[in-house]
Amino acid sequence: MRITWPVPEPLMPADVHPALAATARAASVAYGEARLAFTRLELREEVADGADGTPTMRVDAIVEGAIADAAKRNGANLLSEEAGFIDNGSAETLVIDPVDGSANAAFGVPLSCFAGVVVRDGVPSEALTVWFDTGRAWWARAGEPTPYRTTGRTALDGASVCLMRPKRGTEEAWQRVANRADRIRVLCTTCLETALVAEGSVDAFIDVGSDTHRIMDLAAALVTVPAAGGVLLDLRGRPFTFDHDLSRRWSGVAAATPQLAEALIEVALG
Amino acid sequence: MRITWPVPEPLMPADVHPALAATARAASVAYGEARLAFTRLELREEVADGADGTPTMRVDAIVEGAIADAAKRNGANLLSEEAGFIDNGSAETLVIDPVDGSANAAFGVPLSCFAGVVVRDGVPSEALTVWFDTGRAWWARAGEPTPYRTTGRTALDGASVCLMRPKRGTEEAWQRVANRADRIRVLCTTCLETALVAEGSVDAFIDVGSDTHRIMDLAAALVTVPAAGGVLLDLRGRPFTFDHDLSRRWSGVAAATPQLAEALIEVALG
Numbered sequence: 044m045r046i047t048w049p050v051p052e053p054l055m056p057a058d059v060h061p062a063l064a065a066t067a068r069a070a071s072v073a074y075g076e077a078r079l080a081f082t083r084l085e086l087r088e089e090v091a092d093g094a095d096g097t098p099t100m101r102v103d104a105i106v107e108g109a110i111a112d113a114a115k116r117n118g119a120n121l122l123s124e125e126a127g128f129i130d131n132g133s134a135e136t137l138v139i140d141p142v143d144g145s146a147n148a149a150f151g152v153p154l155s156c157f158a159g160v161v162v163r164d165g166v167p168s169e170a171l172t173v174w175f176d177t178g179r180a181w182w183a184r185a186g187e188p189t190p191y192r193t194t195g196r197t198a199l200d201g202a203s204v205c206l207m208r209p210k211r212g213t214e215e216a217w218q219r220v221a222n223r224a225d226r227i228r229v230l231c232t233t234c235l236e237t238a239l240v241a242e243g244s245v246d247a248f249i250d251v252g253s254d255t256h257r258i259m260d261l262a263a264a265l266v267t268v269p270a271a272g273g274v275l276l277d278l279r280g281r282p283f284t285f286d287h288d289l290s291r292r293w294s295g296v297a298a299a300t301p302q303l304a305e306a307l308i309e310v311a312l313g
Numbered sequence: 314m315r316i317t318w319p320v321p322e323p324l325m326p327a328d329v330h331p332a333l334a335a336t337a338r339a340a341s342v343a344y345g346e347a348r349l350a351f352t353r354l355e356l357r358e359e360v361a362d363g364a365d366g367t368p369t370m371r372v373d374a375i376v377e378g379a380i381a382d383a384a385k386r387n388g389a390n391l392l393s394e395e396a397g398f399i400d401n402g403s404a405e406t407l408v409i410d411p412v413d414g415s416a417n418a419a420f421g422v423p424l425s426c427f428a429g430v431v432v433r434d435g436v437p438s439e440a441l442t443v444w445f446d447t448g449r450a451w452w453a454r455a456g457e458p459t460p461y462r463t464t465g466r467t468a469l470d471g472a473s474v475c476l477m478r479p480k481r482g483t484e485e486a487w488q489r490v491a492n493r494a495d496r497i498r499v500l501c502t503t504c505l506e507t508a509l510v511a512e513g514s515v516d517a518f519i520d521v522g523s524d525t526h527r528i529m530d531l532a533a534a535l536v537t538v539p540a541a542g543g544v545l546l547d548l549r550g551r552p553f554t555f556d557h558d559l560s561r562r563w564s565g566v567a568a569a570t571p572q573l574a575e576a577l578i579e580v581a582l583g
Contacts, residue, residue, distance in 0.1 A: 244421030
């Protein structure tokens, strides 16, 4: 069975970097066309091994292909999950997660998104996240405030927390955080969940220690969450770097405030 | 802070019962206006105790008020979470969950919906679920096939399962199911999660035994999931009834097939 709901055009903010906007639009179009052309089973078929060492689903390959074309047309380099680094001779590199929440995107769960940043000399200048199924976009420039704000919550008790799904070896940490938070959710799309932290719809998102995140899973949040008053940290304090080594992994913690991030990390580490 | 995203008009199928369609439209309008008029904090403020014995948030009260007006204008009785039974002198009763996923709706997590059925002589004839943030609607008549189908999956191994969030006393059952399923999600909106089962985007939804569901949390799924080829059962085999006693509770299990429902129930009961 195919996914028959349409993928709308992104509600693109006015001042988005042209190459970033172009890749986001290309991603939405490609994902929408892929949903019409392929069944759920075909969308999730593993068609290759990505540059990050994990298998590439057909839906990832299709959307990343469209993004690579758009990056090239717009003269920007690209660092992406499956293809790795593509040098188009620019001083600027787009660091992009073509389809965050790939399994959701392939199965038809309407929670997946495009997420990208513009990086120059290892420093991200702006970020864009687009929720495919609604076209909702969150955009931020590094160091500039956004119209949306985090909740400002500092205490874990009473907090609404999105968790990465429980993974082998981290079940106890997962349970500790779930027991302490007032309300938990597991949406299986880090970039969308961190956007919800930025806009103040949930208090925090945490990977309790599975070290699942690559830099493109966290790059947009690294700009968007602080610009909205929150923080993005690694559970184990590792600095985030934009080099081209896609074997690096982090456990991202996005929170409305530094205090809430610290409280979450303390409980997760036990 | 207010939730600034718009609530679109429902994508209403053509043949929906007029009173059911009218209440769904009224719910969307009321929720959209409430998001503009009140902050997240105000939306979730507890303003009364519902007929079902749980506190009523402002967002529930506002949307239910609009639904009660629409039911009255359309001459249908109403059985609803907060108000209980409202007799408008009809042979037909609308059994409605005004805002499924109330906490999501109040916090701004874009996963909440209207869900209702038309009941005559204790038997539901048709069901409508509308996802507020997208207007997507799932409609079904009892005993008639729908254009969407469940995945048809029979085995729990490899399944994608939505779980009700872990609640005190059911943590072990929750963990057993989470460990067996291939991929889990916790969206905190039963009616939307069972719609995803019906359309084949996830294989199943389960409350592992917290007995949280009232009849209006499951009424739409009771029509929509079987019409799409799946099943809706109570974990403990209790029959679903449409009487006016809102103290009754169930643990709903919606699955793509009877075999998958049985496998889930077996693991949950341990």
